[in-house]
Amino acid sequence: MRLDVAILGGGIAGLWLLERLRAQGHAAMLFEADALGAGQTLASQGIIHGGLKYAIDLKIGQDADALADMPSRWRACLAGKGDVDLAGVRVNAQHHLFWARRSLASRITGFFGSKLLRGRVDALPETAWPQALRDPEQVGAVYQLDEIVLDVPSLLAHFAARLAPWIKQGGVDFRIERNGDGIAALLLRDPMGQERRIEAARYVFAAGAGNEQALAMLEQPASRAQRRPLRMLLIEDVPSPLYAHCFDTSDKPRVTVTTHQAASGKLVWYVGGQIAETGAMQDDAALIASAKREFATLLPRLDLSACRFAGWHVDRAEGATPDGRKPDAPVIQAHGNALLAWPTKLALAPSLADQVLPMLPPPAIGNAADDGWPAPAIAQPIWERAAWR
Secondary structure (H helix, E strand, O other), rough: EEEEEEEEOOOOHHHHHHHHHHHOOOEEEEEEEEEEOOOOOOOOOOOEEOEEEEEEEEOOHHHHHHHHHHHHHHHHOOOOOOOOOOOOOOOEEEEOOOEEEEEHHHHHHHHOOHHEEOOEEEEEEEEHHOOOHHOOOOOOEEEOOOOOEEEEHHHHHHHHHHHHHHHHEEEOOOOEEOOOOEEEEEEEEEEOOOEEEEEEEEEEOHHHHHHHHHHHHOOOOOOHHEEEEEEEEEEOOOOOOOOOOEEOOOOOOOOOOOOOOEEOOOOOEEEHHHHHHHOOOOOHHHHHHHHHHHHHHOOOOOOOOOOOEEEEEEEEEEOOOOOOOOOOEEEEEEEOOEEEEOOOOHHHHHHHHHHHHHOOOOOOOOOOOOOOOOOOOOOOOOHHHHOOO
């Protein structure tokens, strides 16, 4: 098979790029070894950040700058007016919230009311606070951010339906044939066990942790990639929805909560933030115990006694930074005719495509043939796979 562009990795970065490439006339296909979204995409909380959670130390930095335009860009796509048509994708919440503990509320009032943030943050009256935050002894202020929360399974299903002819199952234990400093061909097995030979002008690896295998095959040092592990928390059968960061004095939210509906109909809180960073060094039992103490401190009126809990390990795979900290933006590394790409966050998938497209030659081959090679399934949401306690 001959292509303009071959993409390895069926997460949000690869899917967004494939949509952009097809719209520009490239003969492009995406190859996924497991199931669509199985890695970091479904492990994300679906928040389209505008960067404000990175400003909780009362500064606007590079993280905030890189994300500032993402909510409006995604909203345009959801309305069918952006560079990728996402009309029909479910939105769990039109706004993510930011709550401050009473002891810290006065500290952030002036910051969130500044001209710099006008139009991106609105203070909510107590009557509009979500049920879980109606604890005036502990909660001092609630702000509404210009950030949406997507239903990530719906997002994946949307791309899978639109791009089905150009998404193929395969890529486990792939091999490459070298040609000088570049790749002459990609060799991978389809679900029937047949080895397929893919020749492309450009190869884009957007496979998260799978990019490490590509680095090794390209004889590049492993240090060009990094991982930052998390252990996320899930709470099943919560009493009410919540989409919010909890503000404190750290440069990370103490907790970041999104809400999802399981197939059983029960509501599930998916919790990240500092608790998930610390949880990377804990087993599930320790994570759950610390989470119960944390919520008892932050929201003591909240009754979680009838809930079930679970932990979920996430290996955030990224392009390397000198100090090992999170990159401020997508990372693209060029090695001959191969590009290794990491979006850093789900929200930055459009930005990753913006950076990759100018690095590709014009379309040359025309339509790629669809010869019946099957497409991968969509991975199950993590709350359907969790080991509940």
